[in-house]
Amino acid sequence: MTTRDSKGPDLQSSLTLLWAGRTPGKRGPRSRLSVELIAQAAVRVADADGLEALSMQRVATELGYSTMSLYNHVPSKDLLLEVAADVGAGAPPELDAAADHRHQVRQWVGALWAGFHTRPWILRVPLEHAPVGPHQLAWLDRLLGPLLAAGLVGGEARAAALHLTALVRGTAQISMNLTAENGDAGLTHAVAELLDPEVYPALTAVHAAEVAGAGHADDDALPFELGFGVDRFLDGVEGWVAAKPGR
Template sequence: MTELLWGSRPQPRRGPKPALTLEGIATAAIAVADTEGLAAISMQRVAGELGYTKMSLYRYVPGKAELVAVMTDLAIGEPPQLDQDADWAGQLAQWAERLFVGFGAHPWLLETTAGPRLVGPNELGWLERALAPLGDTALSAAERLDAVTVITGHVRTIAQQSLAAGPQQRPEEQLTSAMTQVLAEHGERYPAVLAALGAVDPAEQNQAMAFGLRCILSGLRQLMAERAVGNG
């Protein structure tokens, strides 16, 4: 797995020149996953997309698990270029927005990037890009990692909700629609929910991504300010 992700796998010296490449195989697999989901991925299916036999692929990748790992790092892409003139909060906001776009483009990444696993150079580069702006802040090393984890978790949650809502309806609109009939009959039992949904300004709907990120960054800024006062 390490050799595949980090490009140190030795190339075969004998036989005909390879007709396929690992990147080409992963690119074809990404196209399948984007349109049909991760469950559609198999060595047989990807080989068929490329016009080769399944056995042909094993020369480049040992199996599906390794292929998915390569797909993941390739689909994540190179880490975003952030505005170096922005402060740490502005750079992290940009980073989070780019991550959200990436999950939207490849929804299956929500599954393949969850849990402990060997990460590739692109994914590690994203972490590097997020941690760099926090390097000169008052946060400890553990807190910097935790801050990125919290931001990633927020982005992941909103992306999952958006995916569940579908392309034609945004999460908060779907929630309101689903509750309208129930609240019409049982609203007296849930006065706070009824009051909140009844007073929502449509212009302020579907702002959970920006609102949550603003709260996280404001909390981090407050913590840094408190530490500055304590150390002053």
């Protein structure tokens, strides 16, 4: 596989930029701009008008600078997007230390889910490589805590963390804009007319199923579509740990 589809930034440049590796130099005028300022402006633009409104010109005018000034601090738009996504992710939630592992994981999932709702544009930023930003690693670290405490060993914990991250991300991508744009009913009705029971037997059977349990009680309550899967996964993890030879 020759990895078409990736003109994107390589790992090295991403790392140096994400970790503020720029040494500002000593000779010329002190730069009033910085990667942080630019990234924050980019986040502001994306928050306000979405990712498609995020152009270099827009960010520059947001800051009151010329377009090309940005390129003194950021090598390309792709990399700016990557930094903006990391900045936009923010710090992971503090998990309730008194709670059990399952509750902590649910708390983490709920926070990430909420984050994607607050900044849906993050889901549109194309991933060029594995997450290596400070904030993204912090989120990962926070999740690994409860997973390790639950009894998973290294590789398993990594896989489980990837599983949950990917799950929330994928679910958000698929089902977020559904409820946002048109009511669930609108979709249900529109699609129903197309469903030939001969071609889509299982789908037609399931399609009219009630959504079930629209409880908005707890703060870290997950929507059913997400919570069901997370709970089943955690069930499985508990069973796996319990069945381990050492226990």
